Amino acid sequence: MKTSIYNLDRVEKLRSSLKIDPHQIKNVYNQYFKKSETLSTISKNNSGNYTLSSFINSLNWQTLELTQAASSEQDGATKLLFKTTDNHYIEAVILRIKTGRTTLCISSQIGCAMNCQFCATGHMGFTRNLTRQEILDQVTIANQYLKPEKRHIRNIVFMGMGEPLNNPGEVYKAIETLTNPKYFNLSIQHICISTVGIIPELNTLMTNFPKIKLAISLHSAREEVRSRIVPISKTYNLKALQTTLLELTKNYETENNYIFLEYLMIDGITDTDADIDALKNWCAPLPIHLNVIKYNPAPEEKKLKPSSNKQIEYFINQLKPHIATITRRYSLGSDITAACGQLASKTKKG
Numbered sequence: 001m002k003t004s005i006y007n008l009d010r011v012e013k014l015r016s017s018l019k020i021d022p023h024q025i026k027n028v029y030n031q032y033f034k035k036s037e038t039l040s041t042i043s044k045n046n047s048g049n050y051t052l053s054s055f056i057n058s059l060n061w062q063t064l065e066l067t068q069a070a071s072s073e074q075d076g077a078t079k080l081l082f083k084t085t086d087n088h089y090i091e092a093v094i095l096r097i098k099t100g101r102t103t104l105c106i107s108s109q110i111g112c113a114m115n116c117q118f119c120a121t122g123h124m125g126f127t128r129n130l131t132r133q134e135i136l137d138q139v140t141i142a143n144q145y146l147k148p149e150k151r152h153i154r155n156i157v158f159m160g161m162g163e164p165l166n167n168p169g170e171v172y173k174a175i176e177t178l179t180n181p182k183y184f185n186l187s188i189q190h191i192c193i194s195t196v197g198i199i200p201e202l203n204t205l206m207t208n209f210p211k212i213k214l215a216i217s218l219h220s221a222r223e224e225v226r227s228r229i230v231p232i233s234k235t236y237n238l239k240a241l242q243t244t245l246l247e248l249t250k251n252y253e254t255e256n257n258y259i260f261l262e263y264l265m266i267d268g269i270t271d272t273d274a275d276i277d278a279l280k281n282w283c284a285p286l287p288i289h290l291n292v293i294k295y296n297p298a299p300e301e302k303k304l305k306p307s308s309n310k311q312i313e314y315f316i317n318q319l320k321p322h323i324a325t326i327t328r329r330y331s332l333g334s335d336i337t338a339a340c341g342q343l344a345s346k347t348k349k350g
């Protein structure tokens, strides 16, 4: 089996055995990670150097294959569909933000075991965790896709398929590589982990990466509602989650000390006056940045409906005096089923 380009020890052994100048390797890595060149371009550029070509050919650069890219006609989103070597499909979404930033929403698992009721991925069930290489391939391939636009991914959000804290080993290795100057050299503050709140893992995450951006998928501050739409709340309830977050904000250095809360507006379920009161109480002791998002139903969804714009406006206005920061977040890519909660690969194995 070929050595992964992310296995620094084995890459170094290979370099040393071939007696290649470290600067040449650095140059090849820069072409791939910083200039987003494809492997075929890099091979062509170095074809005259037999030893370096041999080094390049001995490594495993990519395991995912980009099989489809669909761009939104209404905003700057592009959904990328990847095939794994064992014939599963996962998705990532490029978000071209109006300010000029380019963000990539990436997947950490094939499917998800959390079964959140509003989420298309949750309805797929869980197949397996992604490896570090599969997580990072989404970024390198997205960068190659964006190269003609002279864009480069600057922000990563773990908000695609899967619950990242159910795959901590590979996700943490991926974050280390994303911030490693030899590879992607991204700022840790530009990486966001979005989680339903796997409490035992939250402490480990913030100990390992105290400056990472943390987003909690809350979606309801009423226990009876949250346990229904985010079933993990039956195991890690709202009180325990609040206590954990309180401890985290005392001890860690989250961006501006804020915890980001993601809150989907679902008609008659999460947008009522009772929800406003519950949110006020639950958020009161916490430095919260609340992101209010209109629910985007997957095409096959029949039961849940999005709140009206009028109700969303009312909801935000009622909460404004009580929550440190509150914004309405607009999901990109709803016309290509790439918005929050819509990601799910319908492509079958084969």
Ligand code: SF4
Residues within 6 Å of the ligand: 112, 113, 114, 115, 116, 119, 120, 121, 122, 123, 160, 161, 162, 163, 196, 217
């Ligand atoms: S919202 Fe996140 S945690 Fe919940 S089912 Fe979907 S992917 Fe899994």
